[in-house]
Amino acid sequence: EDKVVQSPLSLVVHEGDTVTLNCSYEVTNFRSLLWYKQEKKAPTFLFMLTSSGIEKKSGRLSSILDKKELFSILNITATQTGDSAIYLCAVEAIAGGTSYGKLTFGQGTILTVHP
Amino acid sequence: DVKVTQSSRYLVKRTGEKVFLECVQDMDHENMFWYRQDPGLGLRLIYFSYDVKMKEKGDIPEGYSVSREKKERFSLILESASTNQTSMYLCASSPGLAALQQYFGPGTRLTVT
Numbered sequence: 001e002d003k004v005v006q007s008p009l010s011l012v013v014h015e016g017d018t019v020t021l022n023c024s025y026e027v028t029n030f031r032s033l034l035w036y037k038q039e040k041k042a043p044t045f046l047f048m049l050t051s052s053g054i055e056k057k058s059g060r061l062s063s064i065l066d067k068k069e070l071f072s073i074l075n076i077t078a079t080q081t082g083d084s085a086i087y088l089c090a091v092e093a094i095a096g097g098t099s100y101g102k103l104t105f106g107q108g109t110i111l112t113v114h115p
Numbered sequence: 116d117v118k119v120t121q122s123s124r125y126l127v128k129r130t131g132e133k134v135f136l137e138c139v140q141d142m143d144h145e146n147m148f149w150y151r152q153d154p155g156l157g158l159r160l161i162y163f164s165y166d167v168k169m170k171e172k173g174d175i176p177e178g179y180s181v182s183r184e185k186k187e188r189f190s191l192i193l194e195s196a197s198t199n200q201t202s203m204y205l206c207a208s209s210p211g212l213a214a215l216q217q218y219f220g221p222g223t224r225l226t227v228t
């Protein structure tokens with residue numbers, strides 16, 4: 001059974017701090033790892049990672065994948081109150097030649113940024 | 116702009132009722148998904164569909180069924196609602212055979228009393 005574990009489950013920081021969120025996985029036939037941000041409602045896409053060691057970056061957010069050690073990290077620098085959200089990690093695995101886009105999600109990390 | 120809509124934001128039903136949750140996407144996506152989200156458990160896949168009239172069980176299909184009669188619409192059915200089905204239900208869609216990003220609807224918070 002595919003498994004995705006995120007840590008920490010919750011985190012409280014102050015504005016300006018840097019945070020690192022972790023995602024480890026155990027899946028058969030890994031294809032990709034995705035990060036989402038969820039505020040009040042629908043999760044929104046942040047990154048998709050398929051190759052080890054290549055950093056994806058968007059503003060103050062960055063993410064990297066280690067396929068040998070089976071984990072990914074999401075870094076947020078100079079945090080702002082608007083970064084407060086649940087951060088979700090998900091992994092796509094291939095079964096029978098295709099995945100149909102099926103994802104297995106971790107529990108999520110609840111990030112709270114205080115002014 | 117990409118859009119996934121769900122029929123209700125909040126729903127309160129009684130134990131034993133039949134419940135329909137509707138999801139519509141306007142992106143001509145092949146794949147559609149139903150998840151439930153509970154604190155500490157993340158998103159868990161209930162069912163997904165990769166084509167009209169096609170459906171596959173996810174990780175927690177018990178107590179649920181689905182229907183996909185048209186490409187843009189994917190319905191989740193609770194045949195006889197129970198209190199342990201109180202949850203946030205999220206619908207998502209994605210194109211093609213790979214996990215290009217999934218687009219999520221706003222969610223339906225279902226309470227079963």
